[in-house]
Amino acid sequence: xxxxxxxxxxxxxxxxxxxxxxxxxxxxxxxxxxxxxxxxxxxxxxxxxxxxxxxxxxxxxxxxxxxxxxxxxxxxxxxxxxxxxxxxxxxxxxxxxxxxxxxxxxxxxxxxxxxxxxxxxxxxxxxxxxxxxxxxxxxxxxxxxxxxxxx
Amino acid sequence: xxxxxxxxxxxxxxxxxxxxxxxxxxxxxxxxxxxxxxxxxxxxxxxxxxxxxxxxxxxxxxxxxxxxxxxxxxxxxxx
Numbered sequence: 007x008x009x010x011x012x013x014x015x016x017x018x019x020x021x022x023x024x025x026x027x028x029x030x031x032x033x034x035x036x037x038x039x040x041x042x043x044x045x046x047x048x049x050x051x052x053x054x055x056x057x058x059x060x061x062x063x064x065x066x067x068x069x070x071x072x073x074x075x076x077x078x079x080x081x082x083x084x085x086x087x088x089x090x091x092x093x094x095x096x097x098x099x100x101x102x103x104x105x106x107x108x109x110x111x112x113x114x115x116x117x118x119x120x121x122x123x124x125x126x127x128x129x130x131x132x133x134x135x136x137x138x139x140x141x142x143x144x145x146x147x148x149x150x151x152x153x154x155x156x157x
Numbered sequence: 158x159x160x161x162x163x164x165x166x167x168x169x170x171x172x173x174x175x176x177x178x179x180x181x182x183x184x185x186x187x188x189x190x191x192x193x194x195x196x197x198x199x200x201x202x203x204x205x206x207x208x209x210x211x212x213x214x215x216x217x218x219x220x221x222x223x224x225x226x227x228x229x230x231x232x233x234x235x236x
Contacts, residue, residue: 078196
């Protein structure tokens with residue numbers, strides 16, 4: 007398995023665990039502090055700090071016994087394309103998310119501007135989507151089950 | 158960013174190759190042996206043989222040189 011695949015699987019695990027913890031944190035905080043689920047949703051975003059662990063994925067690219075990790079032209083092509091896909095998905099989500107947040111607040115809550123607290127949440131969501139899209143793109147390009155034909 | 162690179166995975170099966178046959182004709186060379194000789198991973202050789210990846214020109218030349226044949230004898234493209 008290439009370093010790209012290992013890093014993508016690691017990233018997906020961290021992202022999955024973060025989302026799961028968020029879903030657990032919202033009702034937990036609401037119950038502990040006696041607030042509504044909507045009120046607990048924003049402070050529960052603290053668990054997104056775990057996304058910082060995704061930086062450890064670079065560990066898979068470390069030199070092994072003095073030799074650099076084996077990354078040939080196909081690995082580099084897949085890495086580059088996946089970053090490209092991730093960035094494009096990020097921008098779509100960022101723009102759509104910003105417009106949707108504005109539209110929701112404008113028509114549902116009668117507000118003209120987006121509250122500043124929305125921006126970090128949008129940034130986190132965008133980063134999450136970038137990581138998800140990039141990792142899924144990497145795994146998809148290698149093929150979900152890497153063939154290991156012994157011939 | 159320069160956008161998507163020009164190298165692409167084999168385009169809808171238009172590119173084919175005889176790497177597997179050539180390996181067997183050269184002393185049943187393993188995929189790992191070939192990978193080491195041309196400087197790529199075994200996964201890339203597997204992808205090449207399955208027509209799931211179009212190699213760069215330097216890689217195609219290295220593969221052909223390993224088997225002592227011309228590039229056209231290894232890789233073919235359907236019109």
